[in-house]
Amino acid sequence: MSKAEAREGKKEGNASAEKILQAAKELFAERGFAAVSVRDISERAGVNKALLFYYFDTKAGLLHRILEQYYQAHAAALAPPASEGSTRVRMHALVTSYLDFMEDHHPYLQIVQHELQSNTEGLSMLRSGMRLLFTRVEELLGPITSDGHLHVRQFYISFAGLVITYFNYAPVLDVIWEGDPLSASNRRERRQHLHWMVDRILDGLQTCNPDQDIG
Amino acid sequence: MSKAEAREGKKEGNASAEKILQAAKELFAERGFAAVSVRDISERAGVNKALLFYYFDTKAGLLHRILEQYYQAHAAALAPPASEGSTRVRMHALVTSYLDFMEDHHPYLQIVQHELQSNTEGLSMLRSGMRLLFTRVEELLGPITSDGHLHVRQFYISFAGLVITYFNYAPVLDVIWEGDPLSASNRRERRQHLHWMVDRILDGLQTCNPDQDIG
DNA sequence: GTCTATAGCGAGATAGAC
DNA sequence: GTCTATCTCGCTATAGAC
Structure with missing residues (x-):
């Protein structure tokens, strides 16, 4: 179990994590995984770019989730x-x-x-x-x-x-x-x-x- | 009419250009446009990376073609x-x-x-x-x-x-x-x-x- | 938990020799 | 036409202050 998964288990429903998930869903659907950058996601979610790595370890981990x-x-x-x-x-x-x-x-x-x-x-x-x-x-x-x-x-x-x-x-x-x-x-x-x-x-x-x- | 299009008109059927097109078709189909790099294409085609820009101006131009x-x-x-x-x-x-x-x-x-x-x-x-x-x-x-x-x-x-x-x-x-x-x-x-x-x-x-x- | 700052790398693209 | 060398930029990811 990775560190990020452990955090998700404890912090499921965290506001920032949810905003990141929602923004990533939209953007991956619009442009595809490879054509979307972490910066794009964090900007649409209105959160700091580094938070994405805090919650999901990697960009691929976010897609997986x-x-x-x-x-x-x-x-x-x-x-x-x-x-x-x-x-x-x-x-x-x-x-x-x-x-x-x-x-x-x-x-x-x-x-x-x-x-x-x-x-x-x-x-x-x-x-x-x-x-x-x-x-x-x-x-x-x-x-x-x-x-x-x-x-x-x-x-x-x-x-x-x-x-x-x-x-x-x-x-x-x-x-x-x-x-x-x-x-x-x-x-x-x-x-x-x-x-x-x-x-x-x-x-x-x-x-x-x-x-x-x-x- | 761009420079690259003019070249294609004159050099349609050029061996290197054809190899690039073929390699790009395969790779775009396998991974999608954004997930493929110009280096990937040139390596599979067995030609120099700069040739791709000589023939197609940009990576997007290659997809367009x-x-x-x-x-x-x-x-x-x-x-x-x-x-x-x-x-x-x-x-x-x-x-x-x-x-x-x-x-x-x-x-x-x-x-x-x-x-x-x-x-x-x-x-x-x-x-x-x-x-x-x-x-x-x-x-x-x-x-x-x-x-x-x-x-x-x-x-x-x-x-x-x-x-x-x-x-x-x-x-x-x-x-x-x-x-x-x-x-x-x-x-x-x-x-x-x-x-x-x-x-x-x-x-x-x-x-x-x-x-x-x-x- | 959230931020700033930045490392480190590979991307697309260009210049110019041959 | 084809190559080497290189520029610039934006990317993923990390370190560390708060």
Whole structure:
């Protein structure tokens, strides 16, 4: 256990540390880890530059702490197993909770995307987060999918892509969309489209499994 | 017109310049623009560091040149309008050519993803590339889509997401997939899945438009 | 806990010989 | 065109006063 971790354990919730975390989340999401300097973070947080090293040891340690928080939040958001209702109802609920999380934790996706390109150790945490979400999808769709191109892993990455890409490309979608793609009405429209997509995919799986009642 | 651009016009295809471009493409894709130094690039290219500035003026100019090349290649790959065959046949052809391009230009997606997070001027080029692809989808699906959550722009970003996400998340998919997600057999399986998805979505649109024959 | 001051290094970029 | 040498700057990180 490093000195900084020990301090965090005792001083969790310290005002300055929280301000640093918040500023770093924003900046890492805006520009990516490597393009942000410690000076940038401390200035936005309104604290002294040296405090960052006092609380987090290194700049990389700060990123590590942020990712840890997000992964925990993501795991918690996926916790409810949604064990009642038809496969169709539960699948819609899963997509809804995934969308909710993305809307509530906007910097998360951007930081993850950045990590995906830089082959750092942060990827191992991302892997375990992925396994958790995959397990949820597997519980739901495992019984009605088969092998090969209709394997449940294919549906998993497809659903994830459908949800994620809209937020990921939001900065350049204003050319095609009217107004801000992240406005309330546009986000609602996107949600409706995704639920329509879920229904069409489940319709296709129902045809493949006439004996099972998907809902 | 800068001095470096004038030189490129005259010396297009120069061996050292090409080696620099190739090395930079790889490194930007691996680590992102900000995390790569000019020294890294020159060392991988096997040329002197100062040559990079001789050919491209600045490090940012080098990125600009790489993006320009990729966007041109992307536009060229999407050029064939695919004017014959049913809507269904043409939609499958479009997805196939999109997949072909992604497989042949692997660093492209990674660099674009990085640009998406750093709000640089490179986004304007990405926007025009998007408009081009959107126009293709609009030609095909415009007549059979409606307003709101079944607007053609929703299908555009959904199809893009289905194609892109698999490559984007490839570095961490090895936990769920057996072996390398980018192996020939796994890429083929993904392709089959995507074409199945296209068919299910078109089936859904056919139901919405019983008067039109989608194919 | 928070600050000032600064060490030490590697970055991007330039000058000029060849 | 390609090289060596070098400039300047901003970066991460530390030392130590308060």
